[in-house]
Amino acid sequence: MAGKGLGIGQVAQHTGLSVHTLRLYERAGLLAGEVRRDASGRRVYSEWDVEWLTNCVKFRTSGMPLATISRLAQLVREGAGNEAERLDLLREHQHRITEQLAHLRDCLDLIDRKVDSYERHLAAGASGDPWQQPPPASASPGAELAQQVGGA
């Protein structure tokens, strides 16, 4: 309803970016479609701009570099005819997110196991330090303590 044009401050609130960052993004060419200006030179963002920015934020926070977003924006700015290249960029990012997801799950797994181990450790009253290096057994090569280091 409100409609037609938000100021940079409003857009900042809306997107979670700072006004600084909004201007940075503009300079960096992340915006598909020129931002209009009012009579006195202030930015006026359309609904569409805000939607675009919202997407940018998602791209960004999922690891797409500014340069890539900028490229994508450029393609969109140039209009129809380059959809294949846009698709390429998107698919590439899609792929990287998928990998990242797998990687994070893997890391989470490790953390989960550590957390678990510490929880059990604490619940059971301290005994041996889980996750401790083999104590400074200075002289002895000590293979006898390499038990649960990785598994703790």
Added chain:
Amino acid sequence: MAGKGLGIGQVAQHTGLSVHTLRLYERAGLLAGEVRRDASGRRVYSEWDVEWLTNCVKFRTSGMPLATISRLAQLVREGAGNEAERLDLLREHQHRITEQLAHLRDCLDLIDRKVDSYERHLAAGASGDPWQQPPPASASPGAELAQQVGGA
């Protein structure tokens, strides 16, 4: 079998970090447990060190800042008694990973939809540009074209 002590180069290969980065990590205090040195001052990493580093890499690549890893390393270095704080750090990170996973899934969702839309668009021979701003309808405030912008 190989056992007892790897050089920095080997550890680099093993962990995927550069030797530069390994030294950086050491300076930054990421290593729980002093790295031993051989007679001529070269680092000698134990199996345990390498395992620790491997974990560090996972922490790092899942977004834990060096400072936090360093803190954790410090706690481990200080030995038993601070398990609760270690657990805190781990749980915090666990939480952030979980959030990050959710966030990434959300972003992936967006990307998936875009990719989909472009695929259909391309398969069907170009018609309208999905994901295009309302064309420069200069004079008309034009609410009539705000259809599938976000959903494209």
Added chain:
DNA sequence: CTAGGTGCTGGACCGAGGTCTAGGTCAAGC
């Protein structure tokens, strides 16, 4: 003896992404 390989240190440098400052314009409200 000399070279090649590997390592050491300290410090400079880099790129990415943000953040902040200085100095100014403009419009509304008292």
Added chain:
DNA sequence: GCTTGACCTAGACCTCGGTCCAGCACCTAG
């Protein structure tokens, strides 16, 4: 008229994580 607040620009600055360099030490092989 004056203040306040939102905005403008250009450019400096910051953090983080990492890379690279110079200059040196050491070891081993030819």
